[in-house]
Amino acid sequence: MQRRHFLQAASASLLPAGAALAQSYPSKPIRLIVPFPAGGATDLFARTLSQKMGEKLGNSVVVDNKPGAGGAIGADLAAKAPADGYTLLLATTSTHAIGPSITARLPYDTVRDFTPIGHVGNAPSIMLVPNSSPARSVKEWIELARKNPGRFNYASSGNGTVVQLTAELFKSMAGVFVTHIPYKGTALAMPDLVSGKVDLLFDALPTGLPFVRDGRLRALAVTSLKRSPLVPELPPVSDTLPGFESVTWFGLYGPKGLPAELVARVNTAAAQATTDPEVREKLEKLGIEPATSTPAQFAALVAQDAAKWKKIIVERKITND
Template sequence: MNLLHTLLLGVALVTGTLAHAQQYPAKPIRLVVPFPAGGATDIFARAVSQKLGEKLGTTVIVDNKPGAGGTIGSDLAAKAPADGYTLLLSTTSTHSIAPSFGARLPYDAVADFTPIAHVGNAPSIMLVPNTSPARTVKEWVEYARKNPGKLNYASSGNGTVVHLGSEYFKAQAGLFLVHIPYRGTALAIPDLVSGKVDMLLDSLPSGLPHVKQGRLRALGITSLKRSPLLPELPAISESVPGYESVTWFGVYGPKGLPADIVAKVNAGLNQALAEADVKDRLAQLGIEPAGGTPQQFATMVARDRAKWKKIIDDRKLTLE
């Protein structure tokens, strides 16, 4: 009787799992973006969400939950039910840099999430007001050195990749700049245009439109090599040797997300990123699509976190 009971229970579990896999998704999926609308993470989310929804047979709704350098939205996603209907579009800021500071986060960047897929990478561009006396990175560095403590830079919040990338730039160039944190780079743009802010390392997708519209001036790009999208724009490393700061984007679910849901969303993301129209759209934004398995994503993040922790420790950077 016990053996029969055990067999029946096993059959029920297998049947339930298969039914679960076949039913998902049975309603719209919320993709939490922990930064404001108009920023690079939001732009990326909107570029792929519709196609992902098509692949999964549902609607993917982008839900912006900005604040605390991406921490508020990330925490919301971490504490959501592990049913696949709340996912997080994470970045270098939320899962590589913030944990590397040893900050008291309301979530554990590893234990409280289920990795699904690495979806893209984007460099940033160094933006300055049109009224800036500098027209090259070298000129801006020289100008900043002559005015120590008088120039400032904006970021998308303490502990974000914009903050750390800027601090790394300061260290590599030997500058004294004042940090002005915002709740997202999109919110810093008006002050940069008006000249209240002297410099911003904004992600290429969100910063480029302002350059094309003539509102801001771009001096350099944070990738080691020039971007095919802006071949005339020098890499910052051409003036500040060794400097590099690139943002990755990835999708997580809450901890305990069932393997069948992980596999389904991962497949949908990889299929969406392989579509010609998505690839073209991302190329126009200056984003390189990624893809791959959940394990490859987890390994990449661990490697990136170690890189930023070394920079933080070597430069004795703090969130103060």
């Protein structure tokens, strides 16, 4: 017995550091930092994903909410953690695609200070209008706005949010002038949208769809590039404005220098979790489409998305003040 243990230890010592670490990983619970408050979409996604990931990895994955500064506080903690696989980050479009272009002096570099692990989900939004709106399609809404420049407005969840950026991307591609009315969250904008005081809102599926289902609002389209399996009855905005897409993505990162062997272990566990039928059903109820990718594919997705939003932020002079 002692000889066998000696041989195992000796063979492990001959392995590269990352491979040796991967052999025993994870030997303790993994911390998954969620840079947003408990109860929100990102948090609910993390809790659904973490349970199944823990089962696949053989140890628990514990969600740790660290909200603040648009996700920058939690992201910074993850960036400065040891690169041993025991601290991961569930990042979003806001933290890694929008934040770098709209937040001055981030305490980290979203490319240099993180190791991409994988893309795990997408959350498209829906284009909502009051029932009193004469527009029955995206094309009709654009035609109305073009004929009446400055007459219409749109609501957002605040300056610099993905809700505002989605509307500004829409305005830019449609060539319309629509006034921005920021609210402290889309929930506060809903009464004004229902009453017709607000003309347009791009809202997340989980919060916007109930208003459509019970007949209080009309949905014209979905913001994914193609029809979403979550709302297959809605055409994409891209049918009218080719190339239009605004999807909040979710992805896993580790600190910079995370060994490739550990990246592969976590990526595999995440892919197994998001393709699990029970997990997929839970995520779809949250308005999230499960996704999988290689680390390189995920990095390319984030880079493309960041470039798109930076262009809109600069062109439209958007700030988060």
